[in-house]
Amino acid sequence: MGKASTRAGSVGRSVPRLEGAAKVDGRARYVDDLSFPGMLHGRTIRAPHACGRLRSVRLGPGGLPLGLVVVGPRDIPGDNVIAVIEDDQPALAWGEIRHAEEPVLLLAHADREALFAVPAEVEMIPGAPVFDPLASPRVFKHIRIARGDAGAALRKAPVVVEGEYRTGAQEHVYIEPNGVIAVPENGGITVHGSLQCPHYVHKALCRLLKLPADKVRVVQTETGGGFGGKEDYPSVIAGHAALLALKARRPVKIVYDRAEDMRATTKRHPSIVRLRTGFSRDGALLAIEAEVVMDGGAYVTLSPVVLSRGVLHATGPYRCPAVAIDGRVVMTNTPPNGAFRGFGAPQTQFAIEAHMDRCAEQLGIDPVKLREKNAFRPGDVTATGQKLPKDTSALPVLREAVRRSDFHRKRKAWAGTGKGIGLALFFHGSGFTGAGEVRLASRASLELTAKGARILVGSTEIGQGTRTMLAQIVADTLRWPLSAIEVAPADTGLVPDSGPTVASRTCMIVGAILQRAARELKHKLGRLTPTQYLARHGALVVTKQYEKPAEIHWDEERYKGDAYGTYAWGCDVVELEVDPVTREVRPLKLTAVQEIGKAIHPGHSRGQIEGGSAQGLGWALSEEVVMRDGKMANAQLTNYMMPTTKDTPEFDVAILEQAYRHGPFGAKGVGELPMDGPAPAVVNALRHAGFDVREVPATPERLLKCASR
């Protein structure tokens, strides 16, 4: 580690992605690229109806292929549950069926074709399903947030605006479907898979298989996208493969095809949000009343936390002295909805941002002015009573987005032309909600190597650039060149539990833990080089655990306090054009200005913003999950329309930085923020173009129906 190598740091530079070379020459190994000696393929037999009682599962008629392995609920050594938050979801259903596609039996065979040719008939006594969340008798979680007396404030407010806003489900469409391989070994099981959270899977497997922690190992393979879709679901598919593998005593691979992945795995929670807001005549926000309803699907899975993030973002980035938020997530007889980039916040911020433009209209105030007037400033207090820190950047992002996009001129010039321009202002809490980070108690390690150091974390690279970003943080903290840093595979047999790779937390939380580990490693090394140290003292591993900044307080009972350590801020401007006949919407340009503390890797940060914005546009315009009798009717990429090159507009991305004092080099989270803005900016642009839409996706059919104003 000579002096020459310590000159330029890597933080803030767009260095080449660490695993980039393997991804461009075909060497990168994803789960389906792996094979093990004697490996079988697995298949899941699923319930045909949305609810009822399971009567029988029959294989045949006809002879079954020799060597067919069959696993039913009775073959489960441990508890028949997928352990997440509540333990209500069985790995294999028996008795009560709560949703179509619910797994009831597992098969495995060496010949994939023969396996899928086995006729299987599932007989059920159908029940009466509930699909409308407003009619659901069962509430999974109910959260109330109150500040001041919203009812009284609304009664007194000179201007009151009401509205109902709806968002649809969304499919993740990671291009690599869910898949795992379970290998029985060492008296236990090892699962290799496409997943975001190896330690979640580890916990679920211990419970399901009744194995001690050291007999279960979960190894992440190169992962072809996740977006939340590989946060909780891998526990299900890994459980299935492991059950088959233990019974067969052979490795078992389950990789879903696209149709099965779309029909059976999680989606973004559909939402209905009703808002009532009170204003003074000059546009000061006096009260917000919000009712948030989310469709959780058949089992609890992650719904309570999705709701939590949803209600915590329901006021949008606005100060308001009187707030009453009432949120619930309810059961319906559809496959469970789960994590999807943004995790509830895109739904509630869609509502408030679409609402704000309607308020501006009724108040006769320019939508930018109305936002400027009410946007959070540093020192303002949120609905939960959190005093916002210095890095509160609602105004800077708003002003920069308006300036860059030439918003005011276009807004005037385009009136009545069929073109529209609209904006949305939003924020996103970085890291787990409330006391979540304290409960996670994440750990991260650094190991001294002859070359430098090796990072040991459970955080996963799923395309977002985790490996490179963490290596940059460690390299710069040690003042070593990036090439001195390696990143160990996310293998629970090797790395500590750094918490899940979700919630825009990896950089800000895990990065900060690693930074502390790096400081200690440096201190321990003193003036020795790694080789000298290893020769003199032997191996060195430094492990650090999350430490809560002293000023963060959260009261889970009352939903009061610092909901997040800090927030990232964004403002999106969407320009679009509506075909006068077909009502097809063509997005022309999206300007995204986002303040993320510090861009450790500006290129990858921009990639997150562009990719997240494209997903947001898809959700806003074309991606519709069509459910029929509780089953996804368009479970194909042919008719589930995610954006192609031709549907994706030009992006103008500007990254702003305002350091967060507890983030590594000032960094906050960036992964989810870009998902919050596009949908409301789209409907606001549509409003400008003459369409009063309050629901996404704003498909041509919906635009044809909605009253042109």
Place this chain on the structure above:
Amino acid sequence: MRFTLNGKPVELKVAPMRRLLDVLREDCGLTGTKEGCGEGECGACTVLLDGAPVNSCLVPVAQAEGTKVTTIEGLRGHTKLQQAFVTEGGAQCGICTPGFLLAASTLPRAASLEAVKQGLAGNLCRCTGYAGIYRSVAVARGGARAAPKPKPAARAKATPRAKTKPKARSAAARRSR
């Protein structure tokens, strides 16, 4: 069944209706070609057949008889393009990348952005929003790198409300009081 695979002749005994994708991955051991949908929509399985991009999930291997098949493992002469996908954000999770690289390798050198979009319209990417892919293609052709330059957020001081209004106005308001 004979064809040329990445420049080398191969001879295989396989059922003629098997998907070229499976034969490449399972029989030839070339797993760089990916399956994203199996229905011709995502382009993750793109390979070149006599130099033209095809979705190998839709091609029965019989159709490859006597042709030259190129997969990501055999892509030659496009190092700059591959390099650019690494440095310009063309590859994030990388599952779509082999398909995009093969499709992009067939684009005419002088293709406009519109033509690039058209040429890549058969390939889906869920990570990048395609922008990083266009940048990679442009840089591989000698275009300038355009790394983003983050700016400090303008000091967002806790300004009292009146301050957000133009100065002249508030001065006028003071006078009228």
